[in-house]
Amino acid sequence: MSPVIPIRAETTTGCTDVTPLVQRGQREVFCGLTGIIWLHRKIQDAFFLVVGSRTCAHLIQSAAGVMIFAEPRFGTAIIDERDLAGLADVHEELDRVVHQLLNRRPDIRMLFLVGSCPSEVIKLDLSRAAQRLNQIHHPAVRVLNYSGSGIETTFTQGEDACLAALVPGLPSMNPQVPSQTKPQLMVVGTLADVVEDQLRHLLEQMNITVNFFPPRNSQKMPAVGANTRFLLAQPFLADTARALQDRGAQHLPATFPLGIEGTTSWLQAAAQEFGVSPLLFEKVTAAPKQRAEKALAVHRQMLDGKRIFFFPDSQLEIPLARFLNREMNMDLVEVGTPYLHRQHMAAELALLPTGTRISEGQDVDLQLDRCVEDKPDMVVCGLGLANPLEAQGMTTKWAIELVFTPIQGYEQAADLAGLFSRPLRRREKLAA
Amino acid sequence: MQLTLWTYEGPPHVGAMRIATAMRDVHYVLHAPQGDTYADLLFTMIERLPRRPPVTYTTFQARDLGGDTAELFKDAARQAIERFKPAAMLVGSSCTAELIQDDPGGLAHALKLDIPVIPLELPSYQRKENWGASETFYQLCRHLVLKPEEKTAKSRPSCNILGPSALGFRHRDDVKEITQLLNKLGVDINVVAPLEATVADIRKLADADFNVVLYPEIGMSTALWLLRQFDQPHTKTVPLGSNATQDFIREVCALAGIEVPAIEEMTARARWYAQSVDSTYLTGKRVYLFGDATHVVSAARIASEEMGFEVVGLGTYSREFAREVRDCAKKYGVEALITDDYLEVEAQITELHPELILGTQMERHIAKRHGIPCAVISAPVHVQDFPARYAPQMGLEGANVLFDTWVHPLMMGLEEHLLGMFKQDFEFHEGASPSHLGSARPAEIIVEQAVTQKEASNQATWSVEAEKELGKIPFFVRGKARRNTEKYALDQGVATITVDTLYDAKAHYSR
Numbered sequence A: 001m002s003p004v005i006p007i008r009a010e011t012t013t014g015c016t017d018v019t020p021l022v023q024r025g026q027r028e029v030f031c032g033l034t035g036i037i038w039l040h041r042k043i044q045d046a047f048f049l050v051v052g053s054r055t056c057a058h059l060i061q062s063a064a065g066v067m068i069f070a071e072p073r074f075g076t077a078i079i080d081e082r083d084l085a086g087l088a089d090v091h092e093e094l095d096r097v098v099h100q101l102l103n104r105r106p107d108i109r110m111l112f113l114v115g116s117c118p119s120e121v122i123k124l125d126l127s128r129a130a131q132r133l134n135q136i137h138h139p140a141v142r143v144l145n146y147s148g149s150g151i152e153t154t155f156t157q158g159e160d161a162c163l164a165a166l167v168p169g170l171p172s173m174n175p176q177v178p179s180q181t182k183p184q185l186m187v188v189g190t191l192a193d194v195v196e197d198q199l200r201h202l203l204e205q206m207n208i209t210v211n212f213f214p215p216r217n218s219q220k221m222p223a224v225g226a227n228t229r230f231l232l233a234q235p236f237l238a239d240t241a242r243a244l245q246d247r248g249a250q251h252l253p254a255t256f257p258l259g260i261e262g263t264t265s266w267l268q269a270a271a272q273e274f275g276v277s278p279l280l281f282e283k284v285t286a287a288p289k290q291r292a293e294k295a296l297a298v299h300r301q302m303l304d305g306k307r308i309f310f311f312p313d314s315q316l317e318i319p320l321a322r323f324l325n326r327e328m329n330m331d332l333v334e335v336g337t338p339y340l341h342r343q344h345m346a347a348e349l350a351l352l353p354t355g356t357r358i359s360e361g362q363d364v365d366l367q368l369d370r371c372v373e374d375k376p377d378m379v380v381c382g383l384g385l386a387n388p389l390e391a392q393g394m395t396t397k398w399a400i401e402l403v404f405t406p407i408q409g410y411e412q413a414a415d416l417a418g419l420f421s422r423p424l425r426r427r428e429k430l431a432a
Numbered sequence B: 001m002q003l004t005l006w007t008y009e010g011p012p013h014v015g016a017m018r019i020a021t022a023m024r025d026v027h028y029v030l031h032a033p034q035g036d037t038y039a040d041l042l043f044t045m046i047e048r049l050p051r052r053p054p055v056t057y058t059t060f061q062a063r064d065l066g067g068d069t070a071e072l073f074k075d076a077a078r079q080a081i082e083r084f085k086p087a088a089m090l091v092g093s094s095c096t097a098e099l100i101q102d103d104p105g106g107l108a109h110a111l112k113l114d115i116p117v118i119p120l121e122l123p124s125y126q127r128k129e130n131w132g133a134s135e136t137f138y139q140l141c142r143h144l145v146l147k148p149e150e151k152t153a154k155s156r157p158s159c160n161i162l163g164p165s166a167l168g169f170r171h172r173d174d175v176k177e178i179t180q181l182l183n184k185l186g187v188d189i190n191v192v193a194p195l196e197a198t199v200a201d202i203r204k205l206a207d208a209d210f211n212v213v214l215y216p217e218i219g220m221s222t223a224l225w226l227l228r229q230f231d232q233p234h235t236k237t238v239p240l241g242s243n244a245t246q247d248f249i250r251e252v253c254a255l256a257g258i259e260v261p262a263i264e265e266m267t268a269r270a271r272w273y274a275q276s277v278d279s280t281y282l283t284g285k286r287v288y289l290f291g292d293a294t295h296v297v298s299a300a301r302i303a304s305e306e307m308g309f310e311v312v313g314l315g316t317y318s319r320e321f322a323r324e325v326r327d328c329a330k331k332y333g334v335e336a337l338i339t340d341d342y343l344e345v346e347a348q349i350t351e352l353h354p355e356l357i358l359g360t361q362m363e364r365h366i367a368k369r370h371g372i373p374c375a376v377i378s379a380p381v382h383v384q385d386f387p388a389r390y391a392p393q394m395g396l397e398g399a400n401v402l403f404d405t406w407v408h409p410l411m412m413g414l415e416e417h418l419l420g421m422f423k424q425d426f427e428f429h430e431g432a433s434p435s436h437l438g439s440a441r442p443a444e445i446i447v448e449q450a451v452t453q454k455e456a457s458n459q460a461t462w463s464v465e466a467e468k469e470l471g472k473i474p475f476f477v478r479g480k481a482r483r484n485t486e487k488y489a490l491d492q493g494v495a496t497i498t499v500d501t502l503y504d505a506k507a508h509y510s511r
């Protein structure tokens, strides 16, 4: 065991066999359309066109509209009565809207047609539309489709659906190219550019070359094939992982790179696969680990022994709970997740204290009752609940920020802890 | 199908939410897919409410669609009543639920609840947020308002204030300002609705002598119904701006049967501010207005009568009030743009190249793209337009707030003069933002060049000297100068624009 990681009393199985609490009722979560808000920043030459209702358009702009855009890279094709009444051929209409859009934005190289609840319910075949539009606009623009509807996807699952849609189009590895005859590493899931650069640097110091997916530019898609080994950087990528496996890639099971422990074991999964010597691994990771440990200590003072309650939001809850419990000494009251993917979560679950209350899905009123009853020191929840809970005297951390902030890797460990200690510090300050 | 980058209004069920959330003991059960709870954030974040909106969503998922979504709705309704114990309940569908046709009204009726249940029919693919709010308020009143008992003689006349709601642009402070004004005139307030009203308040709406309609988009259909049912007259002037506020006072006094007070004394400080010599440079500034009908019509009057601007274009997304806006536009010799298409608004602004845009949050995007100063006069707005400070738009204090807000984004007079005289200063150059705003102005010059190149084909070409000369014109009027010159060249059949053409055009248009 590394001396710098304060690991609590070891349990043998942790929560591996946990039966989550499942209650079905009102779910206070975002739909997958919200993924557009960070995906459009990551893939800079892509445009996201939602095919949906005014509600869908309103959702995206309410979330992103505080930024003032000279040229937004997302929009909505709003279905109207004429489309529903069959007076207008919906496919012709869509073609027209896409033409209008591409004329306005000739710099767009990739266009996503994003399905919504209304488009799913009226069974509008967007994959057919994407194929057709692809033929028209290729090679200037590639047209793809995925669904971000609320009936099918919850928040971050929108990214999963988007990346899974990209996988079939990834170039194949070419066995003729010498560099592609050996196993290659791919890191999957949107990461902040700064995090990407750090992780790449660490891996390269171990002589592992790595590709990131999604890339920053739609023209630079990584190749995939039987020699691909992939690490998931995000926990919500079930369909993407499956699609990659269908193309022969192998998943390296690991924890997620949150906190020192999570990052170390995540890197270790790659190191083992690529035959990196323990000595080299230690040499590369020692300094950043130490740095991170030092930085974390400040926040631990604030978080130690505090009781935390997670409402479901992004599927990041379990890895976050693991980090806060094992590295920050927080007590877990309830860990809610919108969806529990046991296989991808296996390494994480094993590290949670046995008996942790894990819930999957939600009945928000009942969950609020539990939360009020439990009186946790901190509640992680969405913005629909945060201010109302604060007004009741609870300290909250709004969950969405965890998706918008660089939190992975060693250098961000303290920033991650800081996201949780800040609301507590603020409450102290304002009370003083 | 319509390509939409930004939408001016949300779907109609958000309007219904605005009514439910404004009130104190009404609950709304909304048949909607998982994900539509995003709308809660509008209230908890943008308006910063410290409580959850009184809305229960069924949040059905794909797997529910095969099963019994109607049962899901009934369960949600039953549980909501039990938990929240409202005095009345609204039931309805979101856009997706409208497609699966479960009929929330009928289902709720079948539950035989012992509180009033008001079914909402809000066609999501046809109507929008304000219509949804107006319809919900109207239905609520139609179901609840009681015939007044014999009126006991009161010492003071009384009125209702209709229209203020949750998520309304400055509704909170407008109500305060107008309430104070009415009280000062000697008029009592019977009920303010829907903001902060209870079901019991709604029941006694008809007790008032007349209605004050602050926001016709939300309150007018109810006011008209109250007029028909109970003979309750209502105000037609919205007290936005110094002059309109004075008209409003006269109108209220007539309805209340009281004497008009010494109105000359009831003026806003803004009036003197606009008269003071510091404001002379505001004369004839070319302004473009867009927003909801009420705020645009009122702002146009203020801009023209009280600020001395020139209204070069105006429009609204409130189709329900298109006629009023068209009539207003005629007064300024322009044609009203009635559209909810952001791209059309942008096209018109590009064409007109105003020096100031008064609009919504959406016009701020356009203003940024074109480097034009902009102030917000109407919803939709974001979190910064739900300020902590007292910031009404209506009444006399409202007029003061408007003066400050509109003048703020403009370049201050001295800076404007100096920029016209000396172009090449490294700090105060024309690409930089007005220095009192501190931060950088986006690259409007780049936009402008891009536009010229695109249009160059069917235009006269600019000689190098003329282009240079054009560069000496202050940038906020340069776009206009460029367009005028090109139009002039076209009209006169000039192929190459020279410095002379530029000044010929200037002389031509300054007549």
Ligand code: SF4
Pocket (backbone or CB within 6 Å): A031, A032, A033, A052, A053, A055, A056, A057, A059, A115, A116, A117, A118, A148, A149, A150, A151, B033, B034, B035, B036, B096
């Ligand atoms: S996709 Fe569904 S849940 Fe999301 S905004 Fe559109 S209708 Fe609502």
Ligand code: SF4
Pocket (backbone or CB within 6 Å): A062, A063, A064, A065, A066, B045, B046, B382, B383
């Ligand atoms: S968090 Fe606040 S500022 Fe950001 S989008 Fe939500 S309401 Fe607007």
